[in-house]
Amino acid sequence: EVQLLESGGGLVQPGGSLRLSCAASGFTFSSYAMSWLRQAPRKGLEWVSTISGSGAGTYYADSVKGRFTISRDNSENTLYLQMSSLRAEDTALYYCAKRPTLSGFGDPFDVWGQGTMVTVSS
Amino acid sequence: DIQMTQSPSSLSASVGDRVTITCRASQSISNYLNWYQQKPGKAPKLLIYTTSSLQSGVPSRFSGSGSGTDFTLTISSLQPEDFATYFCQQTYSTPTFGPGTKVDIK
Numbered sequence: 030e031v032q033l034l035e036s037g038g039g040l041v042q043p044g045g046s047l048r049l050s051c052a053a054s055g056f057t058f059s060s061y062a063m064s065w066l067r068q069a070p071r072k073g074l075e076w077v078s079t080i081s082g083s084g085a086g087t088y089y090a091d092s093v094k095g096r097f098t099i100s101r102d103n104s105e106n107t108l109y110l111q112m113s114s115l116r117a118e119d120t121a122l123y124y125c126a127k128r129p130t131l132s133g134f135g136d137p138f139d140v141w142g143q144g145t146m147v148t149v150s151s
Numbered sequence: 152d153i154q155m156t157q158s159p160s161s162l163s164a165s166v167g168d169r170v171t172i173t174c175r176a177s178q179s180i181s182n183y184l185n186w187y188q189q190k191p192g193k194a195p196k197l198l199i200y201t202t203s204s205l206q207s208g209v210p211s212r213f214s215g216s217g218s219g220t221d222f223t224l225t226i227s228s229l230q231p232e233d234f235a236t237y238f239c240q241q242t243y244s245t246p247t248f249g250p251g252t253k254v255d256i257k
Contacts, residue, residue: 074187074195074238076246090245124194135242137185139206141194 031055031140033125038145045115045149051108051125051142059083059103062133065110067121068144077123078110082131093119115149122146153177153241155249163257170226172252174239179219183243186215186224189251190235198237199224229254 037049049065065077078099079088087099098111108125123145126138154177164170174184182202187195197206199215202222212227226233234256239249 073250074240074248076248135183137197137200137240137242138187138195139197139200141196143194 031127033127033140033142035123035125035142035145038123038147040148040150041115042151043116043149046111046113047115047147049110049112049123049125049145049147051110053106053108053127056127058101058106060131062086062128062131062136063101063108064126064128064133064138065097065099065108066124066126066138066141067119067147068124069118069121072121075121079128079133080108081133086132112147115147117149120147120149152245152247153180153243155239155241155247157237157239157249157252159252160250161253161255163255164229165257166229166231168229170229170233170254172224172237172239172254174217174222174224174249176220176222176241176243180241180243182218183241184215184217184222185240185242186213187238187240188233188235189238195238226254 032054034052041047062081064079080099084101096114100109125142127140128136129139156175158173184202186199189195203215214225236251236253238251
């Protein structure tokens, strides 16, 4: 069974940092692009970042560019999101999601984790 | 970024009803349009990709159509488990989502 399990969320002060992890199982992790998305409380869905299967290609939403870094460890089947210079508007439930091809271009998000909550507040 | 709109924002329907949700893109997105279902406290679930392809395991009462800027999701006969919020999403360029359509019980 394909599964994604996020962890690492929590309460952080504005300007602080946090690293999210997503443990993948049930599929050949290195063969698929992976993404992070977020959903603020009672708000819509926002794509945050995508990384290709090899890790060579990384892409970011303008709202997080320069502050967030996506990475992956294909030997450990784990996806990461390093978040720094956090702002109140980054408060959201963060999901990791799989894309059905190596590059991810034009693809939907076909498997989602259950999410990990990040709250930025003093 | 391409803006996505949905109508209606919410609707009330009965079990067995035919339900249609509309999604519009601010510019042509070819057929790069996907639909997701989200239930309270759960992650979104992919229902339909590239406008009309049914994701594995999704019941055939769900269908999608459209091209360019205008798309629809149809549920042919609403079932109790279909009461949820539905989002459209484009992947023609930087992915963006519609605001959602909440389907609840009449």
